[in-house]
Amino acid sequence: MTAVAVNNIVKTYGKKKEVAALYDISFEVPQGELFGVIGPDGAGKTSLFRILTTLLLADSGSATVDGFDVVKDYKAIRKRVGYMPGKFSLYPDLSVEENLNFFATIFNTSIEENYELIKDIYIQIEPFKKRKAGKLSGGMKQKLALSCALIHRPSVLFLDEPTTGVDAVSRKEFWEMLKGLKQQGITILVSTPYMDEAGLCDRVALVQNGKILSINTPQGVVQEFPYPLWAIRSDKMLALQREAAKLSSVQDIYPFGEYHHVVLKKGSTAAQLEEFIQAHQVDNAEMKTATPDIEDCFIALMKPSIDTATDSLNENASK
Amino acid sequence: MRTLKFLLQKEFRQIFRDPSILRIILVMPVIQLLILPWAADYEMKNIKLAVVDQDHSEYSRQLINKITSSGYFTLTSYSGSWEQSLEQVERDKADLILQIPLHFEQQLVKEDEAALFMAINAINGVKAGLGGAYLQRIIGEYNREVRMKWIQFPRFNPDTQIEVTSSNWFNPLMNYKYFMVPGILVILLTMVGTNLSAINIVREKEIGTIEQINVTPIKKYHFVLGKLIPFWILGLVVLTIGLTISRLFYGIIPAGSFITIYIFAAVYLLAVLGLGLLISTHSANQQQAMLLSFFLMMIFILLGGLYTSIDSMPEWAKWITRFNPVSYFIEVMRMVILKGSTLVDIKMHLLIMCGFAVGLNGWAVWSYRKRS
Numbered sequence: 001m002t003a004v005a006v007n008n009i010v011k012t013y014g015k016k017k018e019v020a021a022l023y024d025i026s027f028e029v030p031q032g033e034l035f036g037v038i039g040p041d042g043a044g045k046t047s048l049f050r051i052l053t054t055l056l057l058a059d060s061g062s063a064t065v066d067g068f069d070v071v072k073d074y075k076a077i078r079k080r081v082g083y084m085p086g087k088f089s090l091y092p093d094l095s096v097e098e099n100l101n102f103f104a105t106i107f108n109t110s111i112e113e114n115y116e117l118i119k120d121i122y123i124q125i126e127p128f129k130k131r132k133a134g135k136l137s138g139g140m141k142q143k144l145a146l147s148c149a150l151i152h153r154p155s156v157l158f159l160d161e162p163t164t165g166v167d168a169v170s171r172k173e174f175w176e177m178l179k180g181l182k183q184q185g186i187t188i189l190v191s192t193p194y195m196d197e198a199g200l201c202d203r204v205a206l207v208q209n210g211k212i213l214s215i216n217t218p219q220g221v222v223q224e225f226p227y228p229l230w231a232i233r234s235d236k237m238l239a240l241q242r243e244a245a246k247l248s249s250v251q252d253i254y255p256f257g258e259y260h261h262v263v264l265k266k267g268s269t270a271a272q273l274e275e276f277i278q279a280h281q282v283d284n285a286e287m288k289t290a291t292p293d294i295e296d297c298f299i300a301l302m303k304p305s306i307d308t309a310t311d312s313l314n315e316n317a318s319k
Numbered sequence: 320m321r322t323l324k325f326l327l328q329k330e331f332r333q334i335f336r337d338p339s340i341l342r343i344i345l346v347m348p349v350i351q352l353l354i355l356p357w358a359a360d361y362e363m364k365n366i367k368l369a370v371v372d373q374d375h376s377e378y379s380r381q382l383i384n385k386i387t388s389s390g391y392f393t394l395t396s397y398s399g400s401w402e403q404s405l406e407q408v409e410r411d412k413a414d415l416i417l418q419i420p421l422h423f424e425q426q427l428v429k430e431d432e433a434a435l436f437m438a439i440n441a442i443n444g445v446k447a448g449l450g451g452a453y454l455q456r457i458i459g460e461y462n463r464e465v466r467m468k469w470i471q472f473p474r475f476n477p478d479t480q481i482e483v484t485s486s487n488w489f490n491p492l493m494n495y496k497y498f499m500v501p502g503i504l505v506i507l508l509t510m511v512g513t514n515l516s517a518i519n520i521v522r523e524k525e526i527g528t529i530e531q532i533n534v535t536p537i538k539k540y541h542f543v544l545g546k547l548i549p550f551w552i553l554g555l556v557v558l559t560i561g562l563t564i565s566r567l568f569y570g571i572i573p574a575g576s577f578i579t580i581y582i583f584a585a586v587y588l589l590a591v592l593g594l595g596l597l598i599s600t601h602s603a604n605q606q607q608a609m610l611l612s613f614f615l616m617m618i619f620i621l622l623g624g625l626y627t628s629i630d631s632m633p634e635w636a637k638w639i640t641r642f643n644p645v646s647y648f649i650e651v652m653r654m655v656i657l658k659g660s661t662l663v664d665i666k667m668h669l670l671i672m673c674g675f676a677v678g679l680n681g682w683a684v685w686s687y688r689k690r691s
Binding site: 055081107 | 321322325326329332333336337526527528530531532533534535536537
């Protein structure tokens with residue numbers, strides 16, 4: 001069964017509709033999937049989530065959540081979705097317990113009724129339940145917000161950048177929690193600007209400037225990477241990048257951790273690059289093959305210089 | 320109902336946890352009611368008078384004595400030169416110049432008439448008007464006294480005389496505090512009602528909680544009622560505090576019944592809370608809400624009949640006051656407290672106020688959107 005279906009959604013802002021936040025977006029998310037919407041700031045992720053949670057009206061196109069239309073059946077949707085906005089938005093002057101209780105009651109339920117669902121998450125903040133929500137640490141706020149979004153046992157959960165501004169350990173914990181929720185059969189849509197989190201989703205949509213660049217499983221996205229990829233390093237990284245960019249076989253080069261990732265043009269061999277590395281032995285230059293990850297794919301999709309390649313990827317995506 | 324109960328519980332918790340709200344609710348009425356009525360005085364006292372006495376006679380001295388002993392004027396300069404006195408006015412050391420010309424006494428005795436000249440600094444219109452009027456009355460009285468001394472009364476009074484005596488109804492001693500305190504109390508109630516409700520909802524917008532609320536199946540009217548009821552109760556508390564202060568400090572005991580005041584205040588509070596809601600639905604942040612309510616408050620106060628009488632306003636301004644809820648409540652407060660009006664006497668006011676309450680709240684609920 002389809003939990004979320006989006007058809008040709010268009011949303012523009014501004015008086016003359018000059019700013020397009022979402023441009024003809026379509027995708028489907030089956031029930032029980034952990035679906036990631038990955039894209040940089042300003043890609044349109046929040047607009048998309050606000051449309052799906054009935055807070056925002058799209059200019060055109062339609063969308064359903066759990067089979068209900070976001071415009072006509074908004075009342076039904078509000079009963080069955082959980083939404084966690086990007087900004088912490090619980091009452092800072094109410095305590096942890098009071099916040100949770102409040103959200104439980106306005107959904108006509110109680111903490112006890114759905115305690116099973118939030119137990120794993122809530123148990124971590126329960127020792128602080130008398131503390132005011134505004135005085136919690138970032139990670140604890142996140143857990144509380146998730147608990148509040150889950151308290152009415154939603155069938156679809158929308159998490160808008162839940163891990164932005166949260167430390168690495170808490171982020172990891174948070175994704176563990178999402179996996180646990182997925183096992184309970186809850187469909188989860190999560191947006192994030194972090195590429196490394198894409199690999200934790202069942203499927204991801206790469207979004208930029210209001211357009212979907214690609215929808216696939218994380219593995220699929222990586223497998224579709226059509227170029228030979230190498231990693232190079234030397235003692236003089238900056239000079240190395242500048243000079244390697246001049247090579248005729250090099251499509252793109254960008255810093256990637258300790259190494260530079262070198263994207264070669266389709267069908268070209270590494271011979272020229274090898275020669276180049278040989279010539280820079282003085283600076284301890286070295287090279288190795290690299291396996292592309294989501295970030296490489298995203299960079300390749302984003303670069304306008306490789307338009308033709310993007311098209312071919314898009315074709316794959318729409319299939 | 321259960322939802323509403325929890326919404327109210329949450330609102331009250333938040334209010335009682337916010338020390339600044341409690342401070343505003345408790346301290347503001349006390350301070351305003353204790354200070355403002357003393358400062359907002361209609362009577363002009365200590366008007367600075369400069370006298371140009373070019374006569375230096377018995378009569379001129381008598382006149383000056385009479386003026387200064389009235390208590391309204393303080394003699395700040397006494398000279399024989401007009402220029403000197405005018406300079407005093409220019410330096411703002413005098414508000415009024417009274418010139419007693421040469422041969423004042425002579426003229427008065429011989430010709431039975433004499434002229435005086437009065438120049439008034441009209442920068443402060445109220446002061447100038449009242450000061451001039453006071454001075455004229457004192458001179459008039461002086462005139463009568465002088466004549467009384469001279470005239471040998473015949474058996475029958477040669478002129479026909481109409482004597483006017485007045486008695487002040489409802490406020491026999493013309494105690495302006497009886498008049499001001501109820502009005503200030505109305506302003507207080509209006510400020511508490513409008514500002515608190517407007518800022519409260521806008522704060523939910525600012526911290527983003529309204530977004531969370533909007534995705535819940537909570538009903539619009541539940542949310543709005545959850546906001547209205549706490550501030551409605553707080554408004555009535557402020558009214559009670561205000562009435563207590565006016566009784567303890569100014570000895571104001573309403574001639575009418577407290578029930579009448581509370582019934583009207585209950586409806587009035589609904590109207591101003593509706594206004595607050597309306598402001599909040601049209602503002603994105605607290606600054607906007609504050610500025611908007613400040614702007615409206617200025618109009619309400621200045622066109623509310625608190626400081627200036629509505630009857631003396633031009634026709635167009637009178638029309639504006641008809642759309643000003645504050646003007647109705649001020650009138651009702653004065654009617655009930657001073658005159659002892661009953662519900663029957665204020666039924667038109669009450670009806671109009673119901674109209675305001677329904678209209679403003681309806682508009683506010685209509686423009687509050689759970690989605691954009």
